[in-house]
Amino acid sequence: MKLYKLLSFSFLIATLTSCTFTENIYINDNGAGKFSVDMDGSSLMAMAGDQIGSQMGADAKKDIDSTFTFKQLFDAKKDSIAKLSPETQKELKKIENFVVHTKMSNEKKEFLMTFSTDFKNVNELQDILQTMSTLQKLDKGGSSTSPFGSNFGNNNSKLSYNYDGKKFTRKAIIEKQKAEEKAADPNQDMSKMVFASSSYILKYHFPKKIKKVSNPNALFSEDRKTVTIQYPFTDYMENPDKLNFDVEFEK
Template identity: 80%
Template sequence: MKLYKLLSFSFLIATLTSCTFTENIYVNDNGTGKFSVDMDGSALMEMAGDQIAGQMGNAKKDIDTTFTFKQLFEEKKDSIAKLSPETQKELKKLENFVVSTKMSSEKKQFLMNLGTDFKNVNELQDILQTLSTFQKLEGGANASPLGNGFGDNKSKLSYTYDGKKFTRKAVIDQEKLQAAKAKDTAADMTKMMFASSSYIVNYHFPKKIKKVSNPNALFSDDRKSITIQYSFTDYMENPEKLNFDVEFEK
């Protein structure tokens, strides 16, 4: 199965069911690290796994595949060449992302992971919004690799880390917000699709955490990791609710 066909079908699964999205960041002592987003769409596989596998021509065969966006872009190079230079530049940011997909109708499992390494968390600025650039690809009706609307929550997201403090900050893009008001029907549909979905942030640091500005943060035993769960509706409609600061012990 071609990479784009597989990814497009994954988009469809993500838009049809409640999913759990987990945003992971692992920061090393020198500031480098790993970023990934996991999607668990196993709920739909539980309901209709055999039918879905059949539609993909794999009714009795599990899918376990890994590829890079660079490979995907090679497959879609003709379509990408027709895009504006600005859009091509946005897509290039995703070249080093690795995509892993596991699907099993027997195990009722559908898992997807998008991950990349970074030299500094500042490199991740607006990375989730960049995923929505996929809608500009030919045949890319879905807004992002993790489902319709993901990443396109009308905000600009940035991360900062200086060894003393980590900040996750989303700022509403008023221009995009106003434009979205003309598409209330689509927005309502997205809201309905993700009404029971969750968005989790799971961050790991090289130092012990002194405090977190979000009172709902759960700490690991060594206090070097935090987990915070939000509703996906908040992620889409109130992205600023996901803002928080982390301060570290000296």
């Protein structure tokens, strides 16, 4: 399956059903690590796999297990990218090494997609999700290029991460003007309906035991090195600052 067709299909999955999005961060002793966002759209495959299969044509008869980087996609669309502003090209450069891994099986009623990258310091990830919305500019329709749909990452906030070995912070600052413009968008109610039953999970893995977390709903792994917090996806989109929290570690 061609990369562009696969991304378009993932958009269909993300916009037609309740999905679970999991934002994972793995931090090693030296501060380096891995970042990923996982989307599980298997519920739609379970409900309407046959109908989706008919839209996919011959591709529906076989399982898909595909891995590619955004750099491959950008190389295929280099002529279009050359026409974009220098600022937009710089934004796309940030995510060219991200890997997209897709698994789809109509028989197993499975649809999983992971968007991931390695980092040397978690501070490198500032606004990385917002950069995803820049992918829309590669497509005149503005919807099918982003693996998780056109709205993903575009939640009118500036997101930053910080880790110094003693404390970890996830902080989103809302950009009021953009939030007001989005609230006035006539398509806003439709977006709320689409994602009303979806979830957004933060799952962060640290090299040290956690002493405390500022969010009272946080769950810990048995070794207290992993914290998991689940939110409605509407919180991620409409109230991104609700996902802010601090983690303190044992000495």
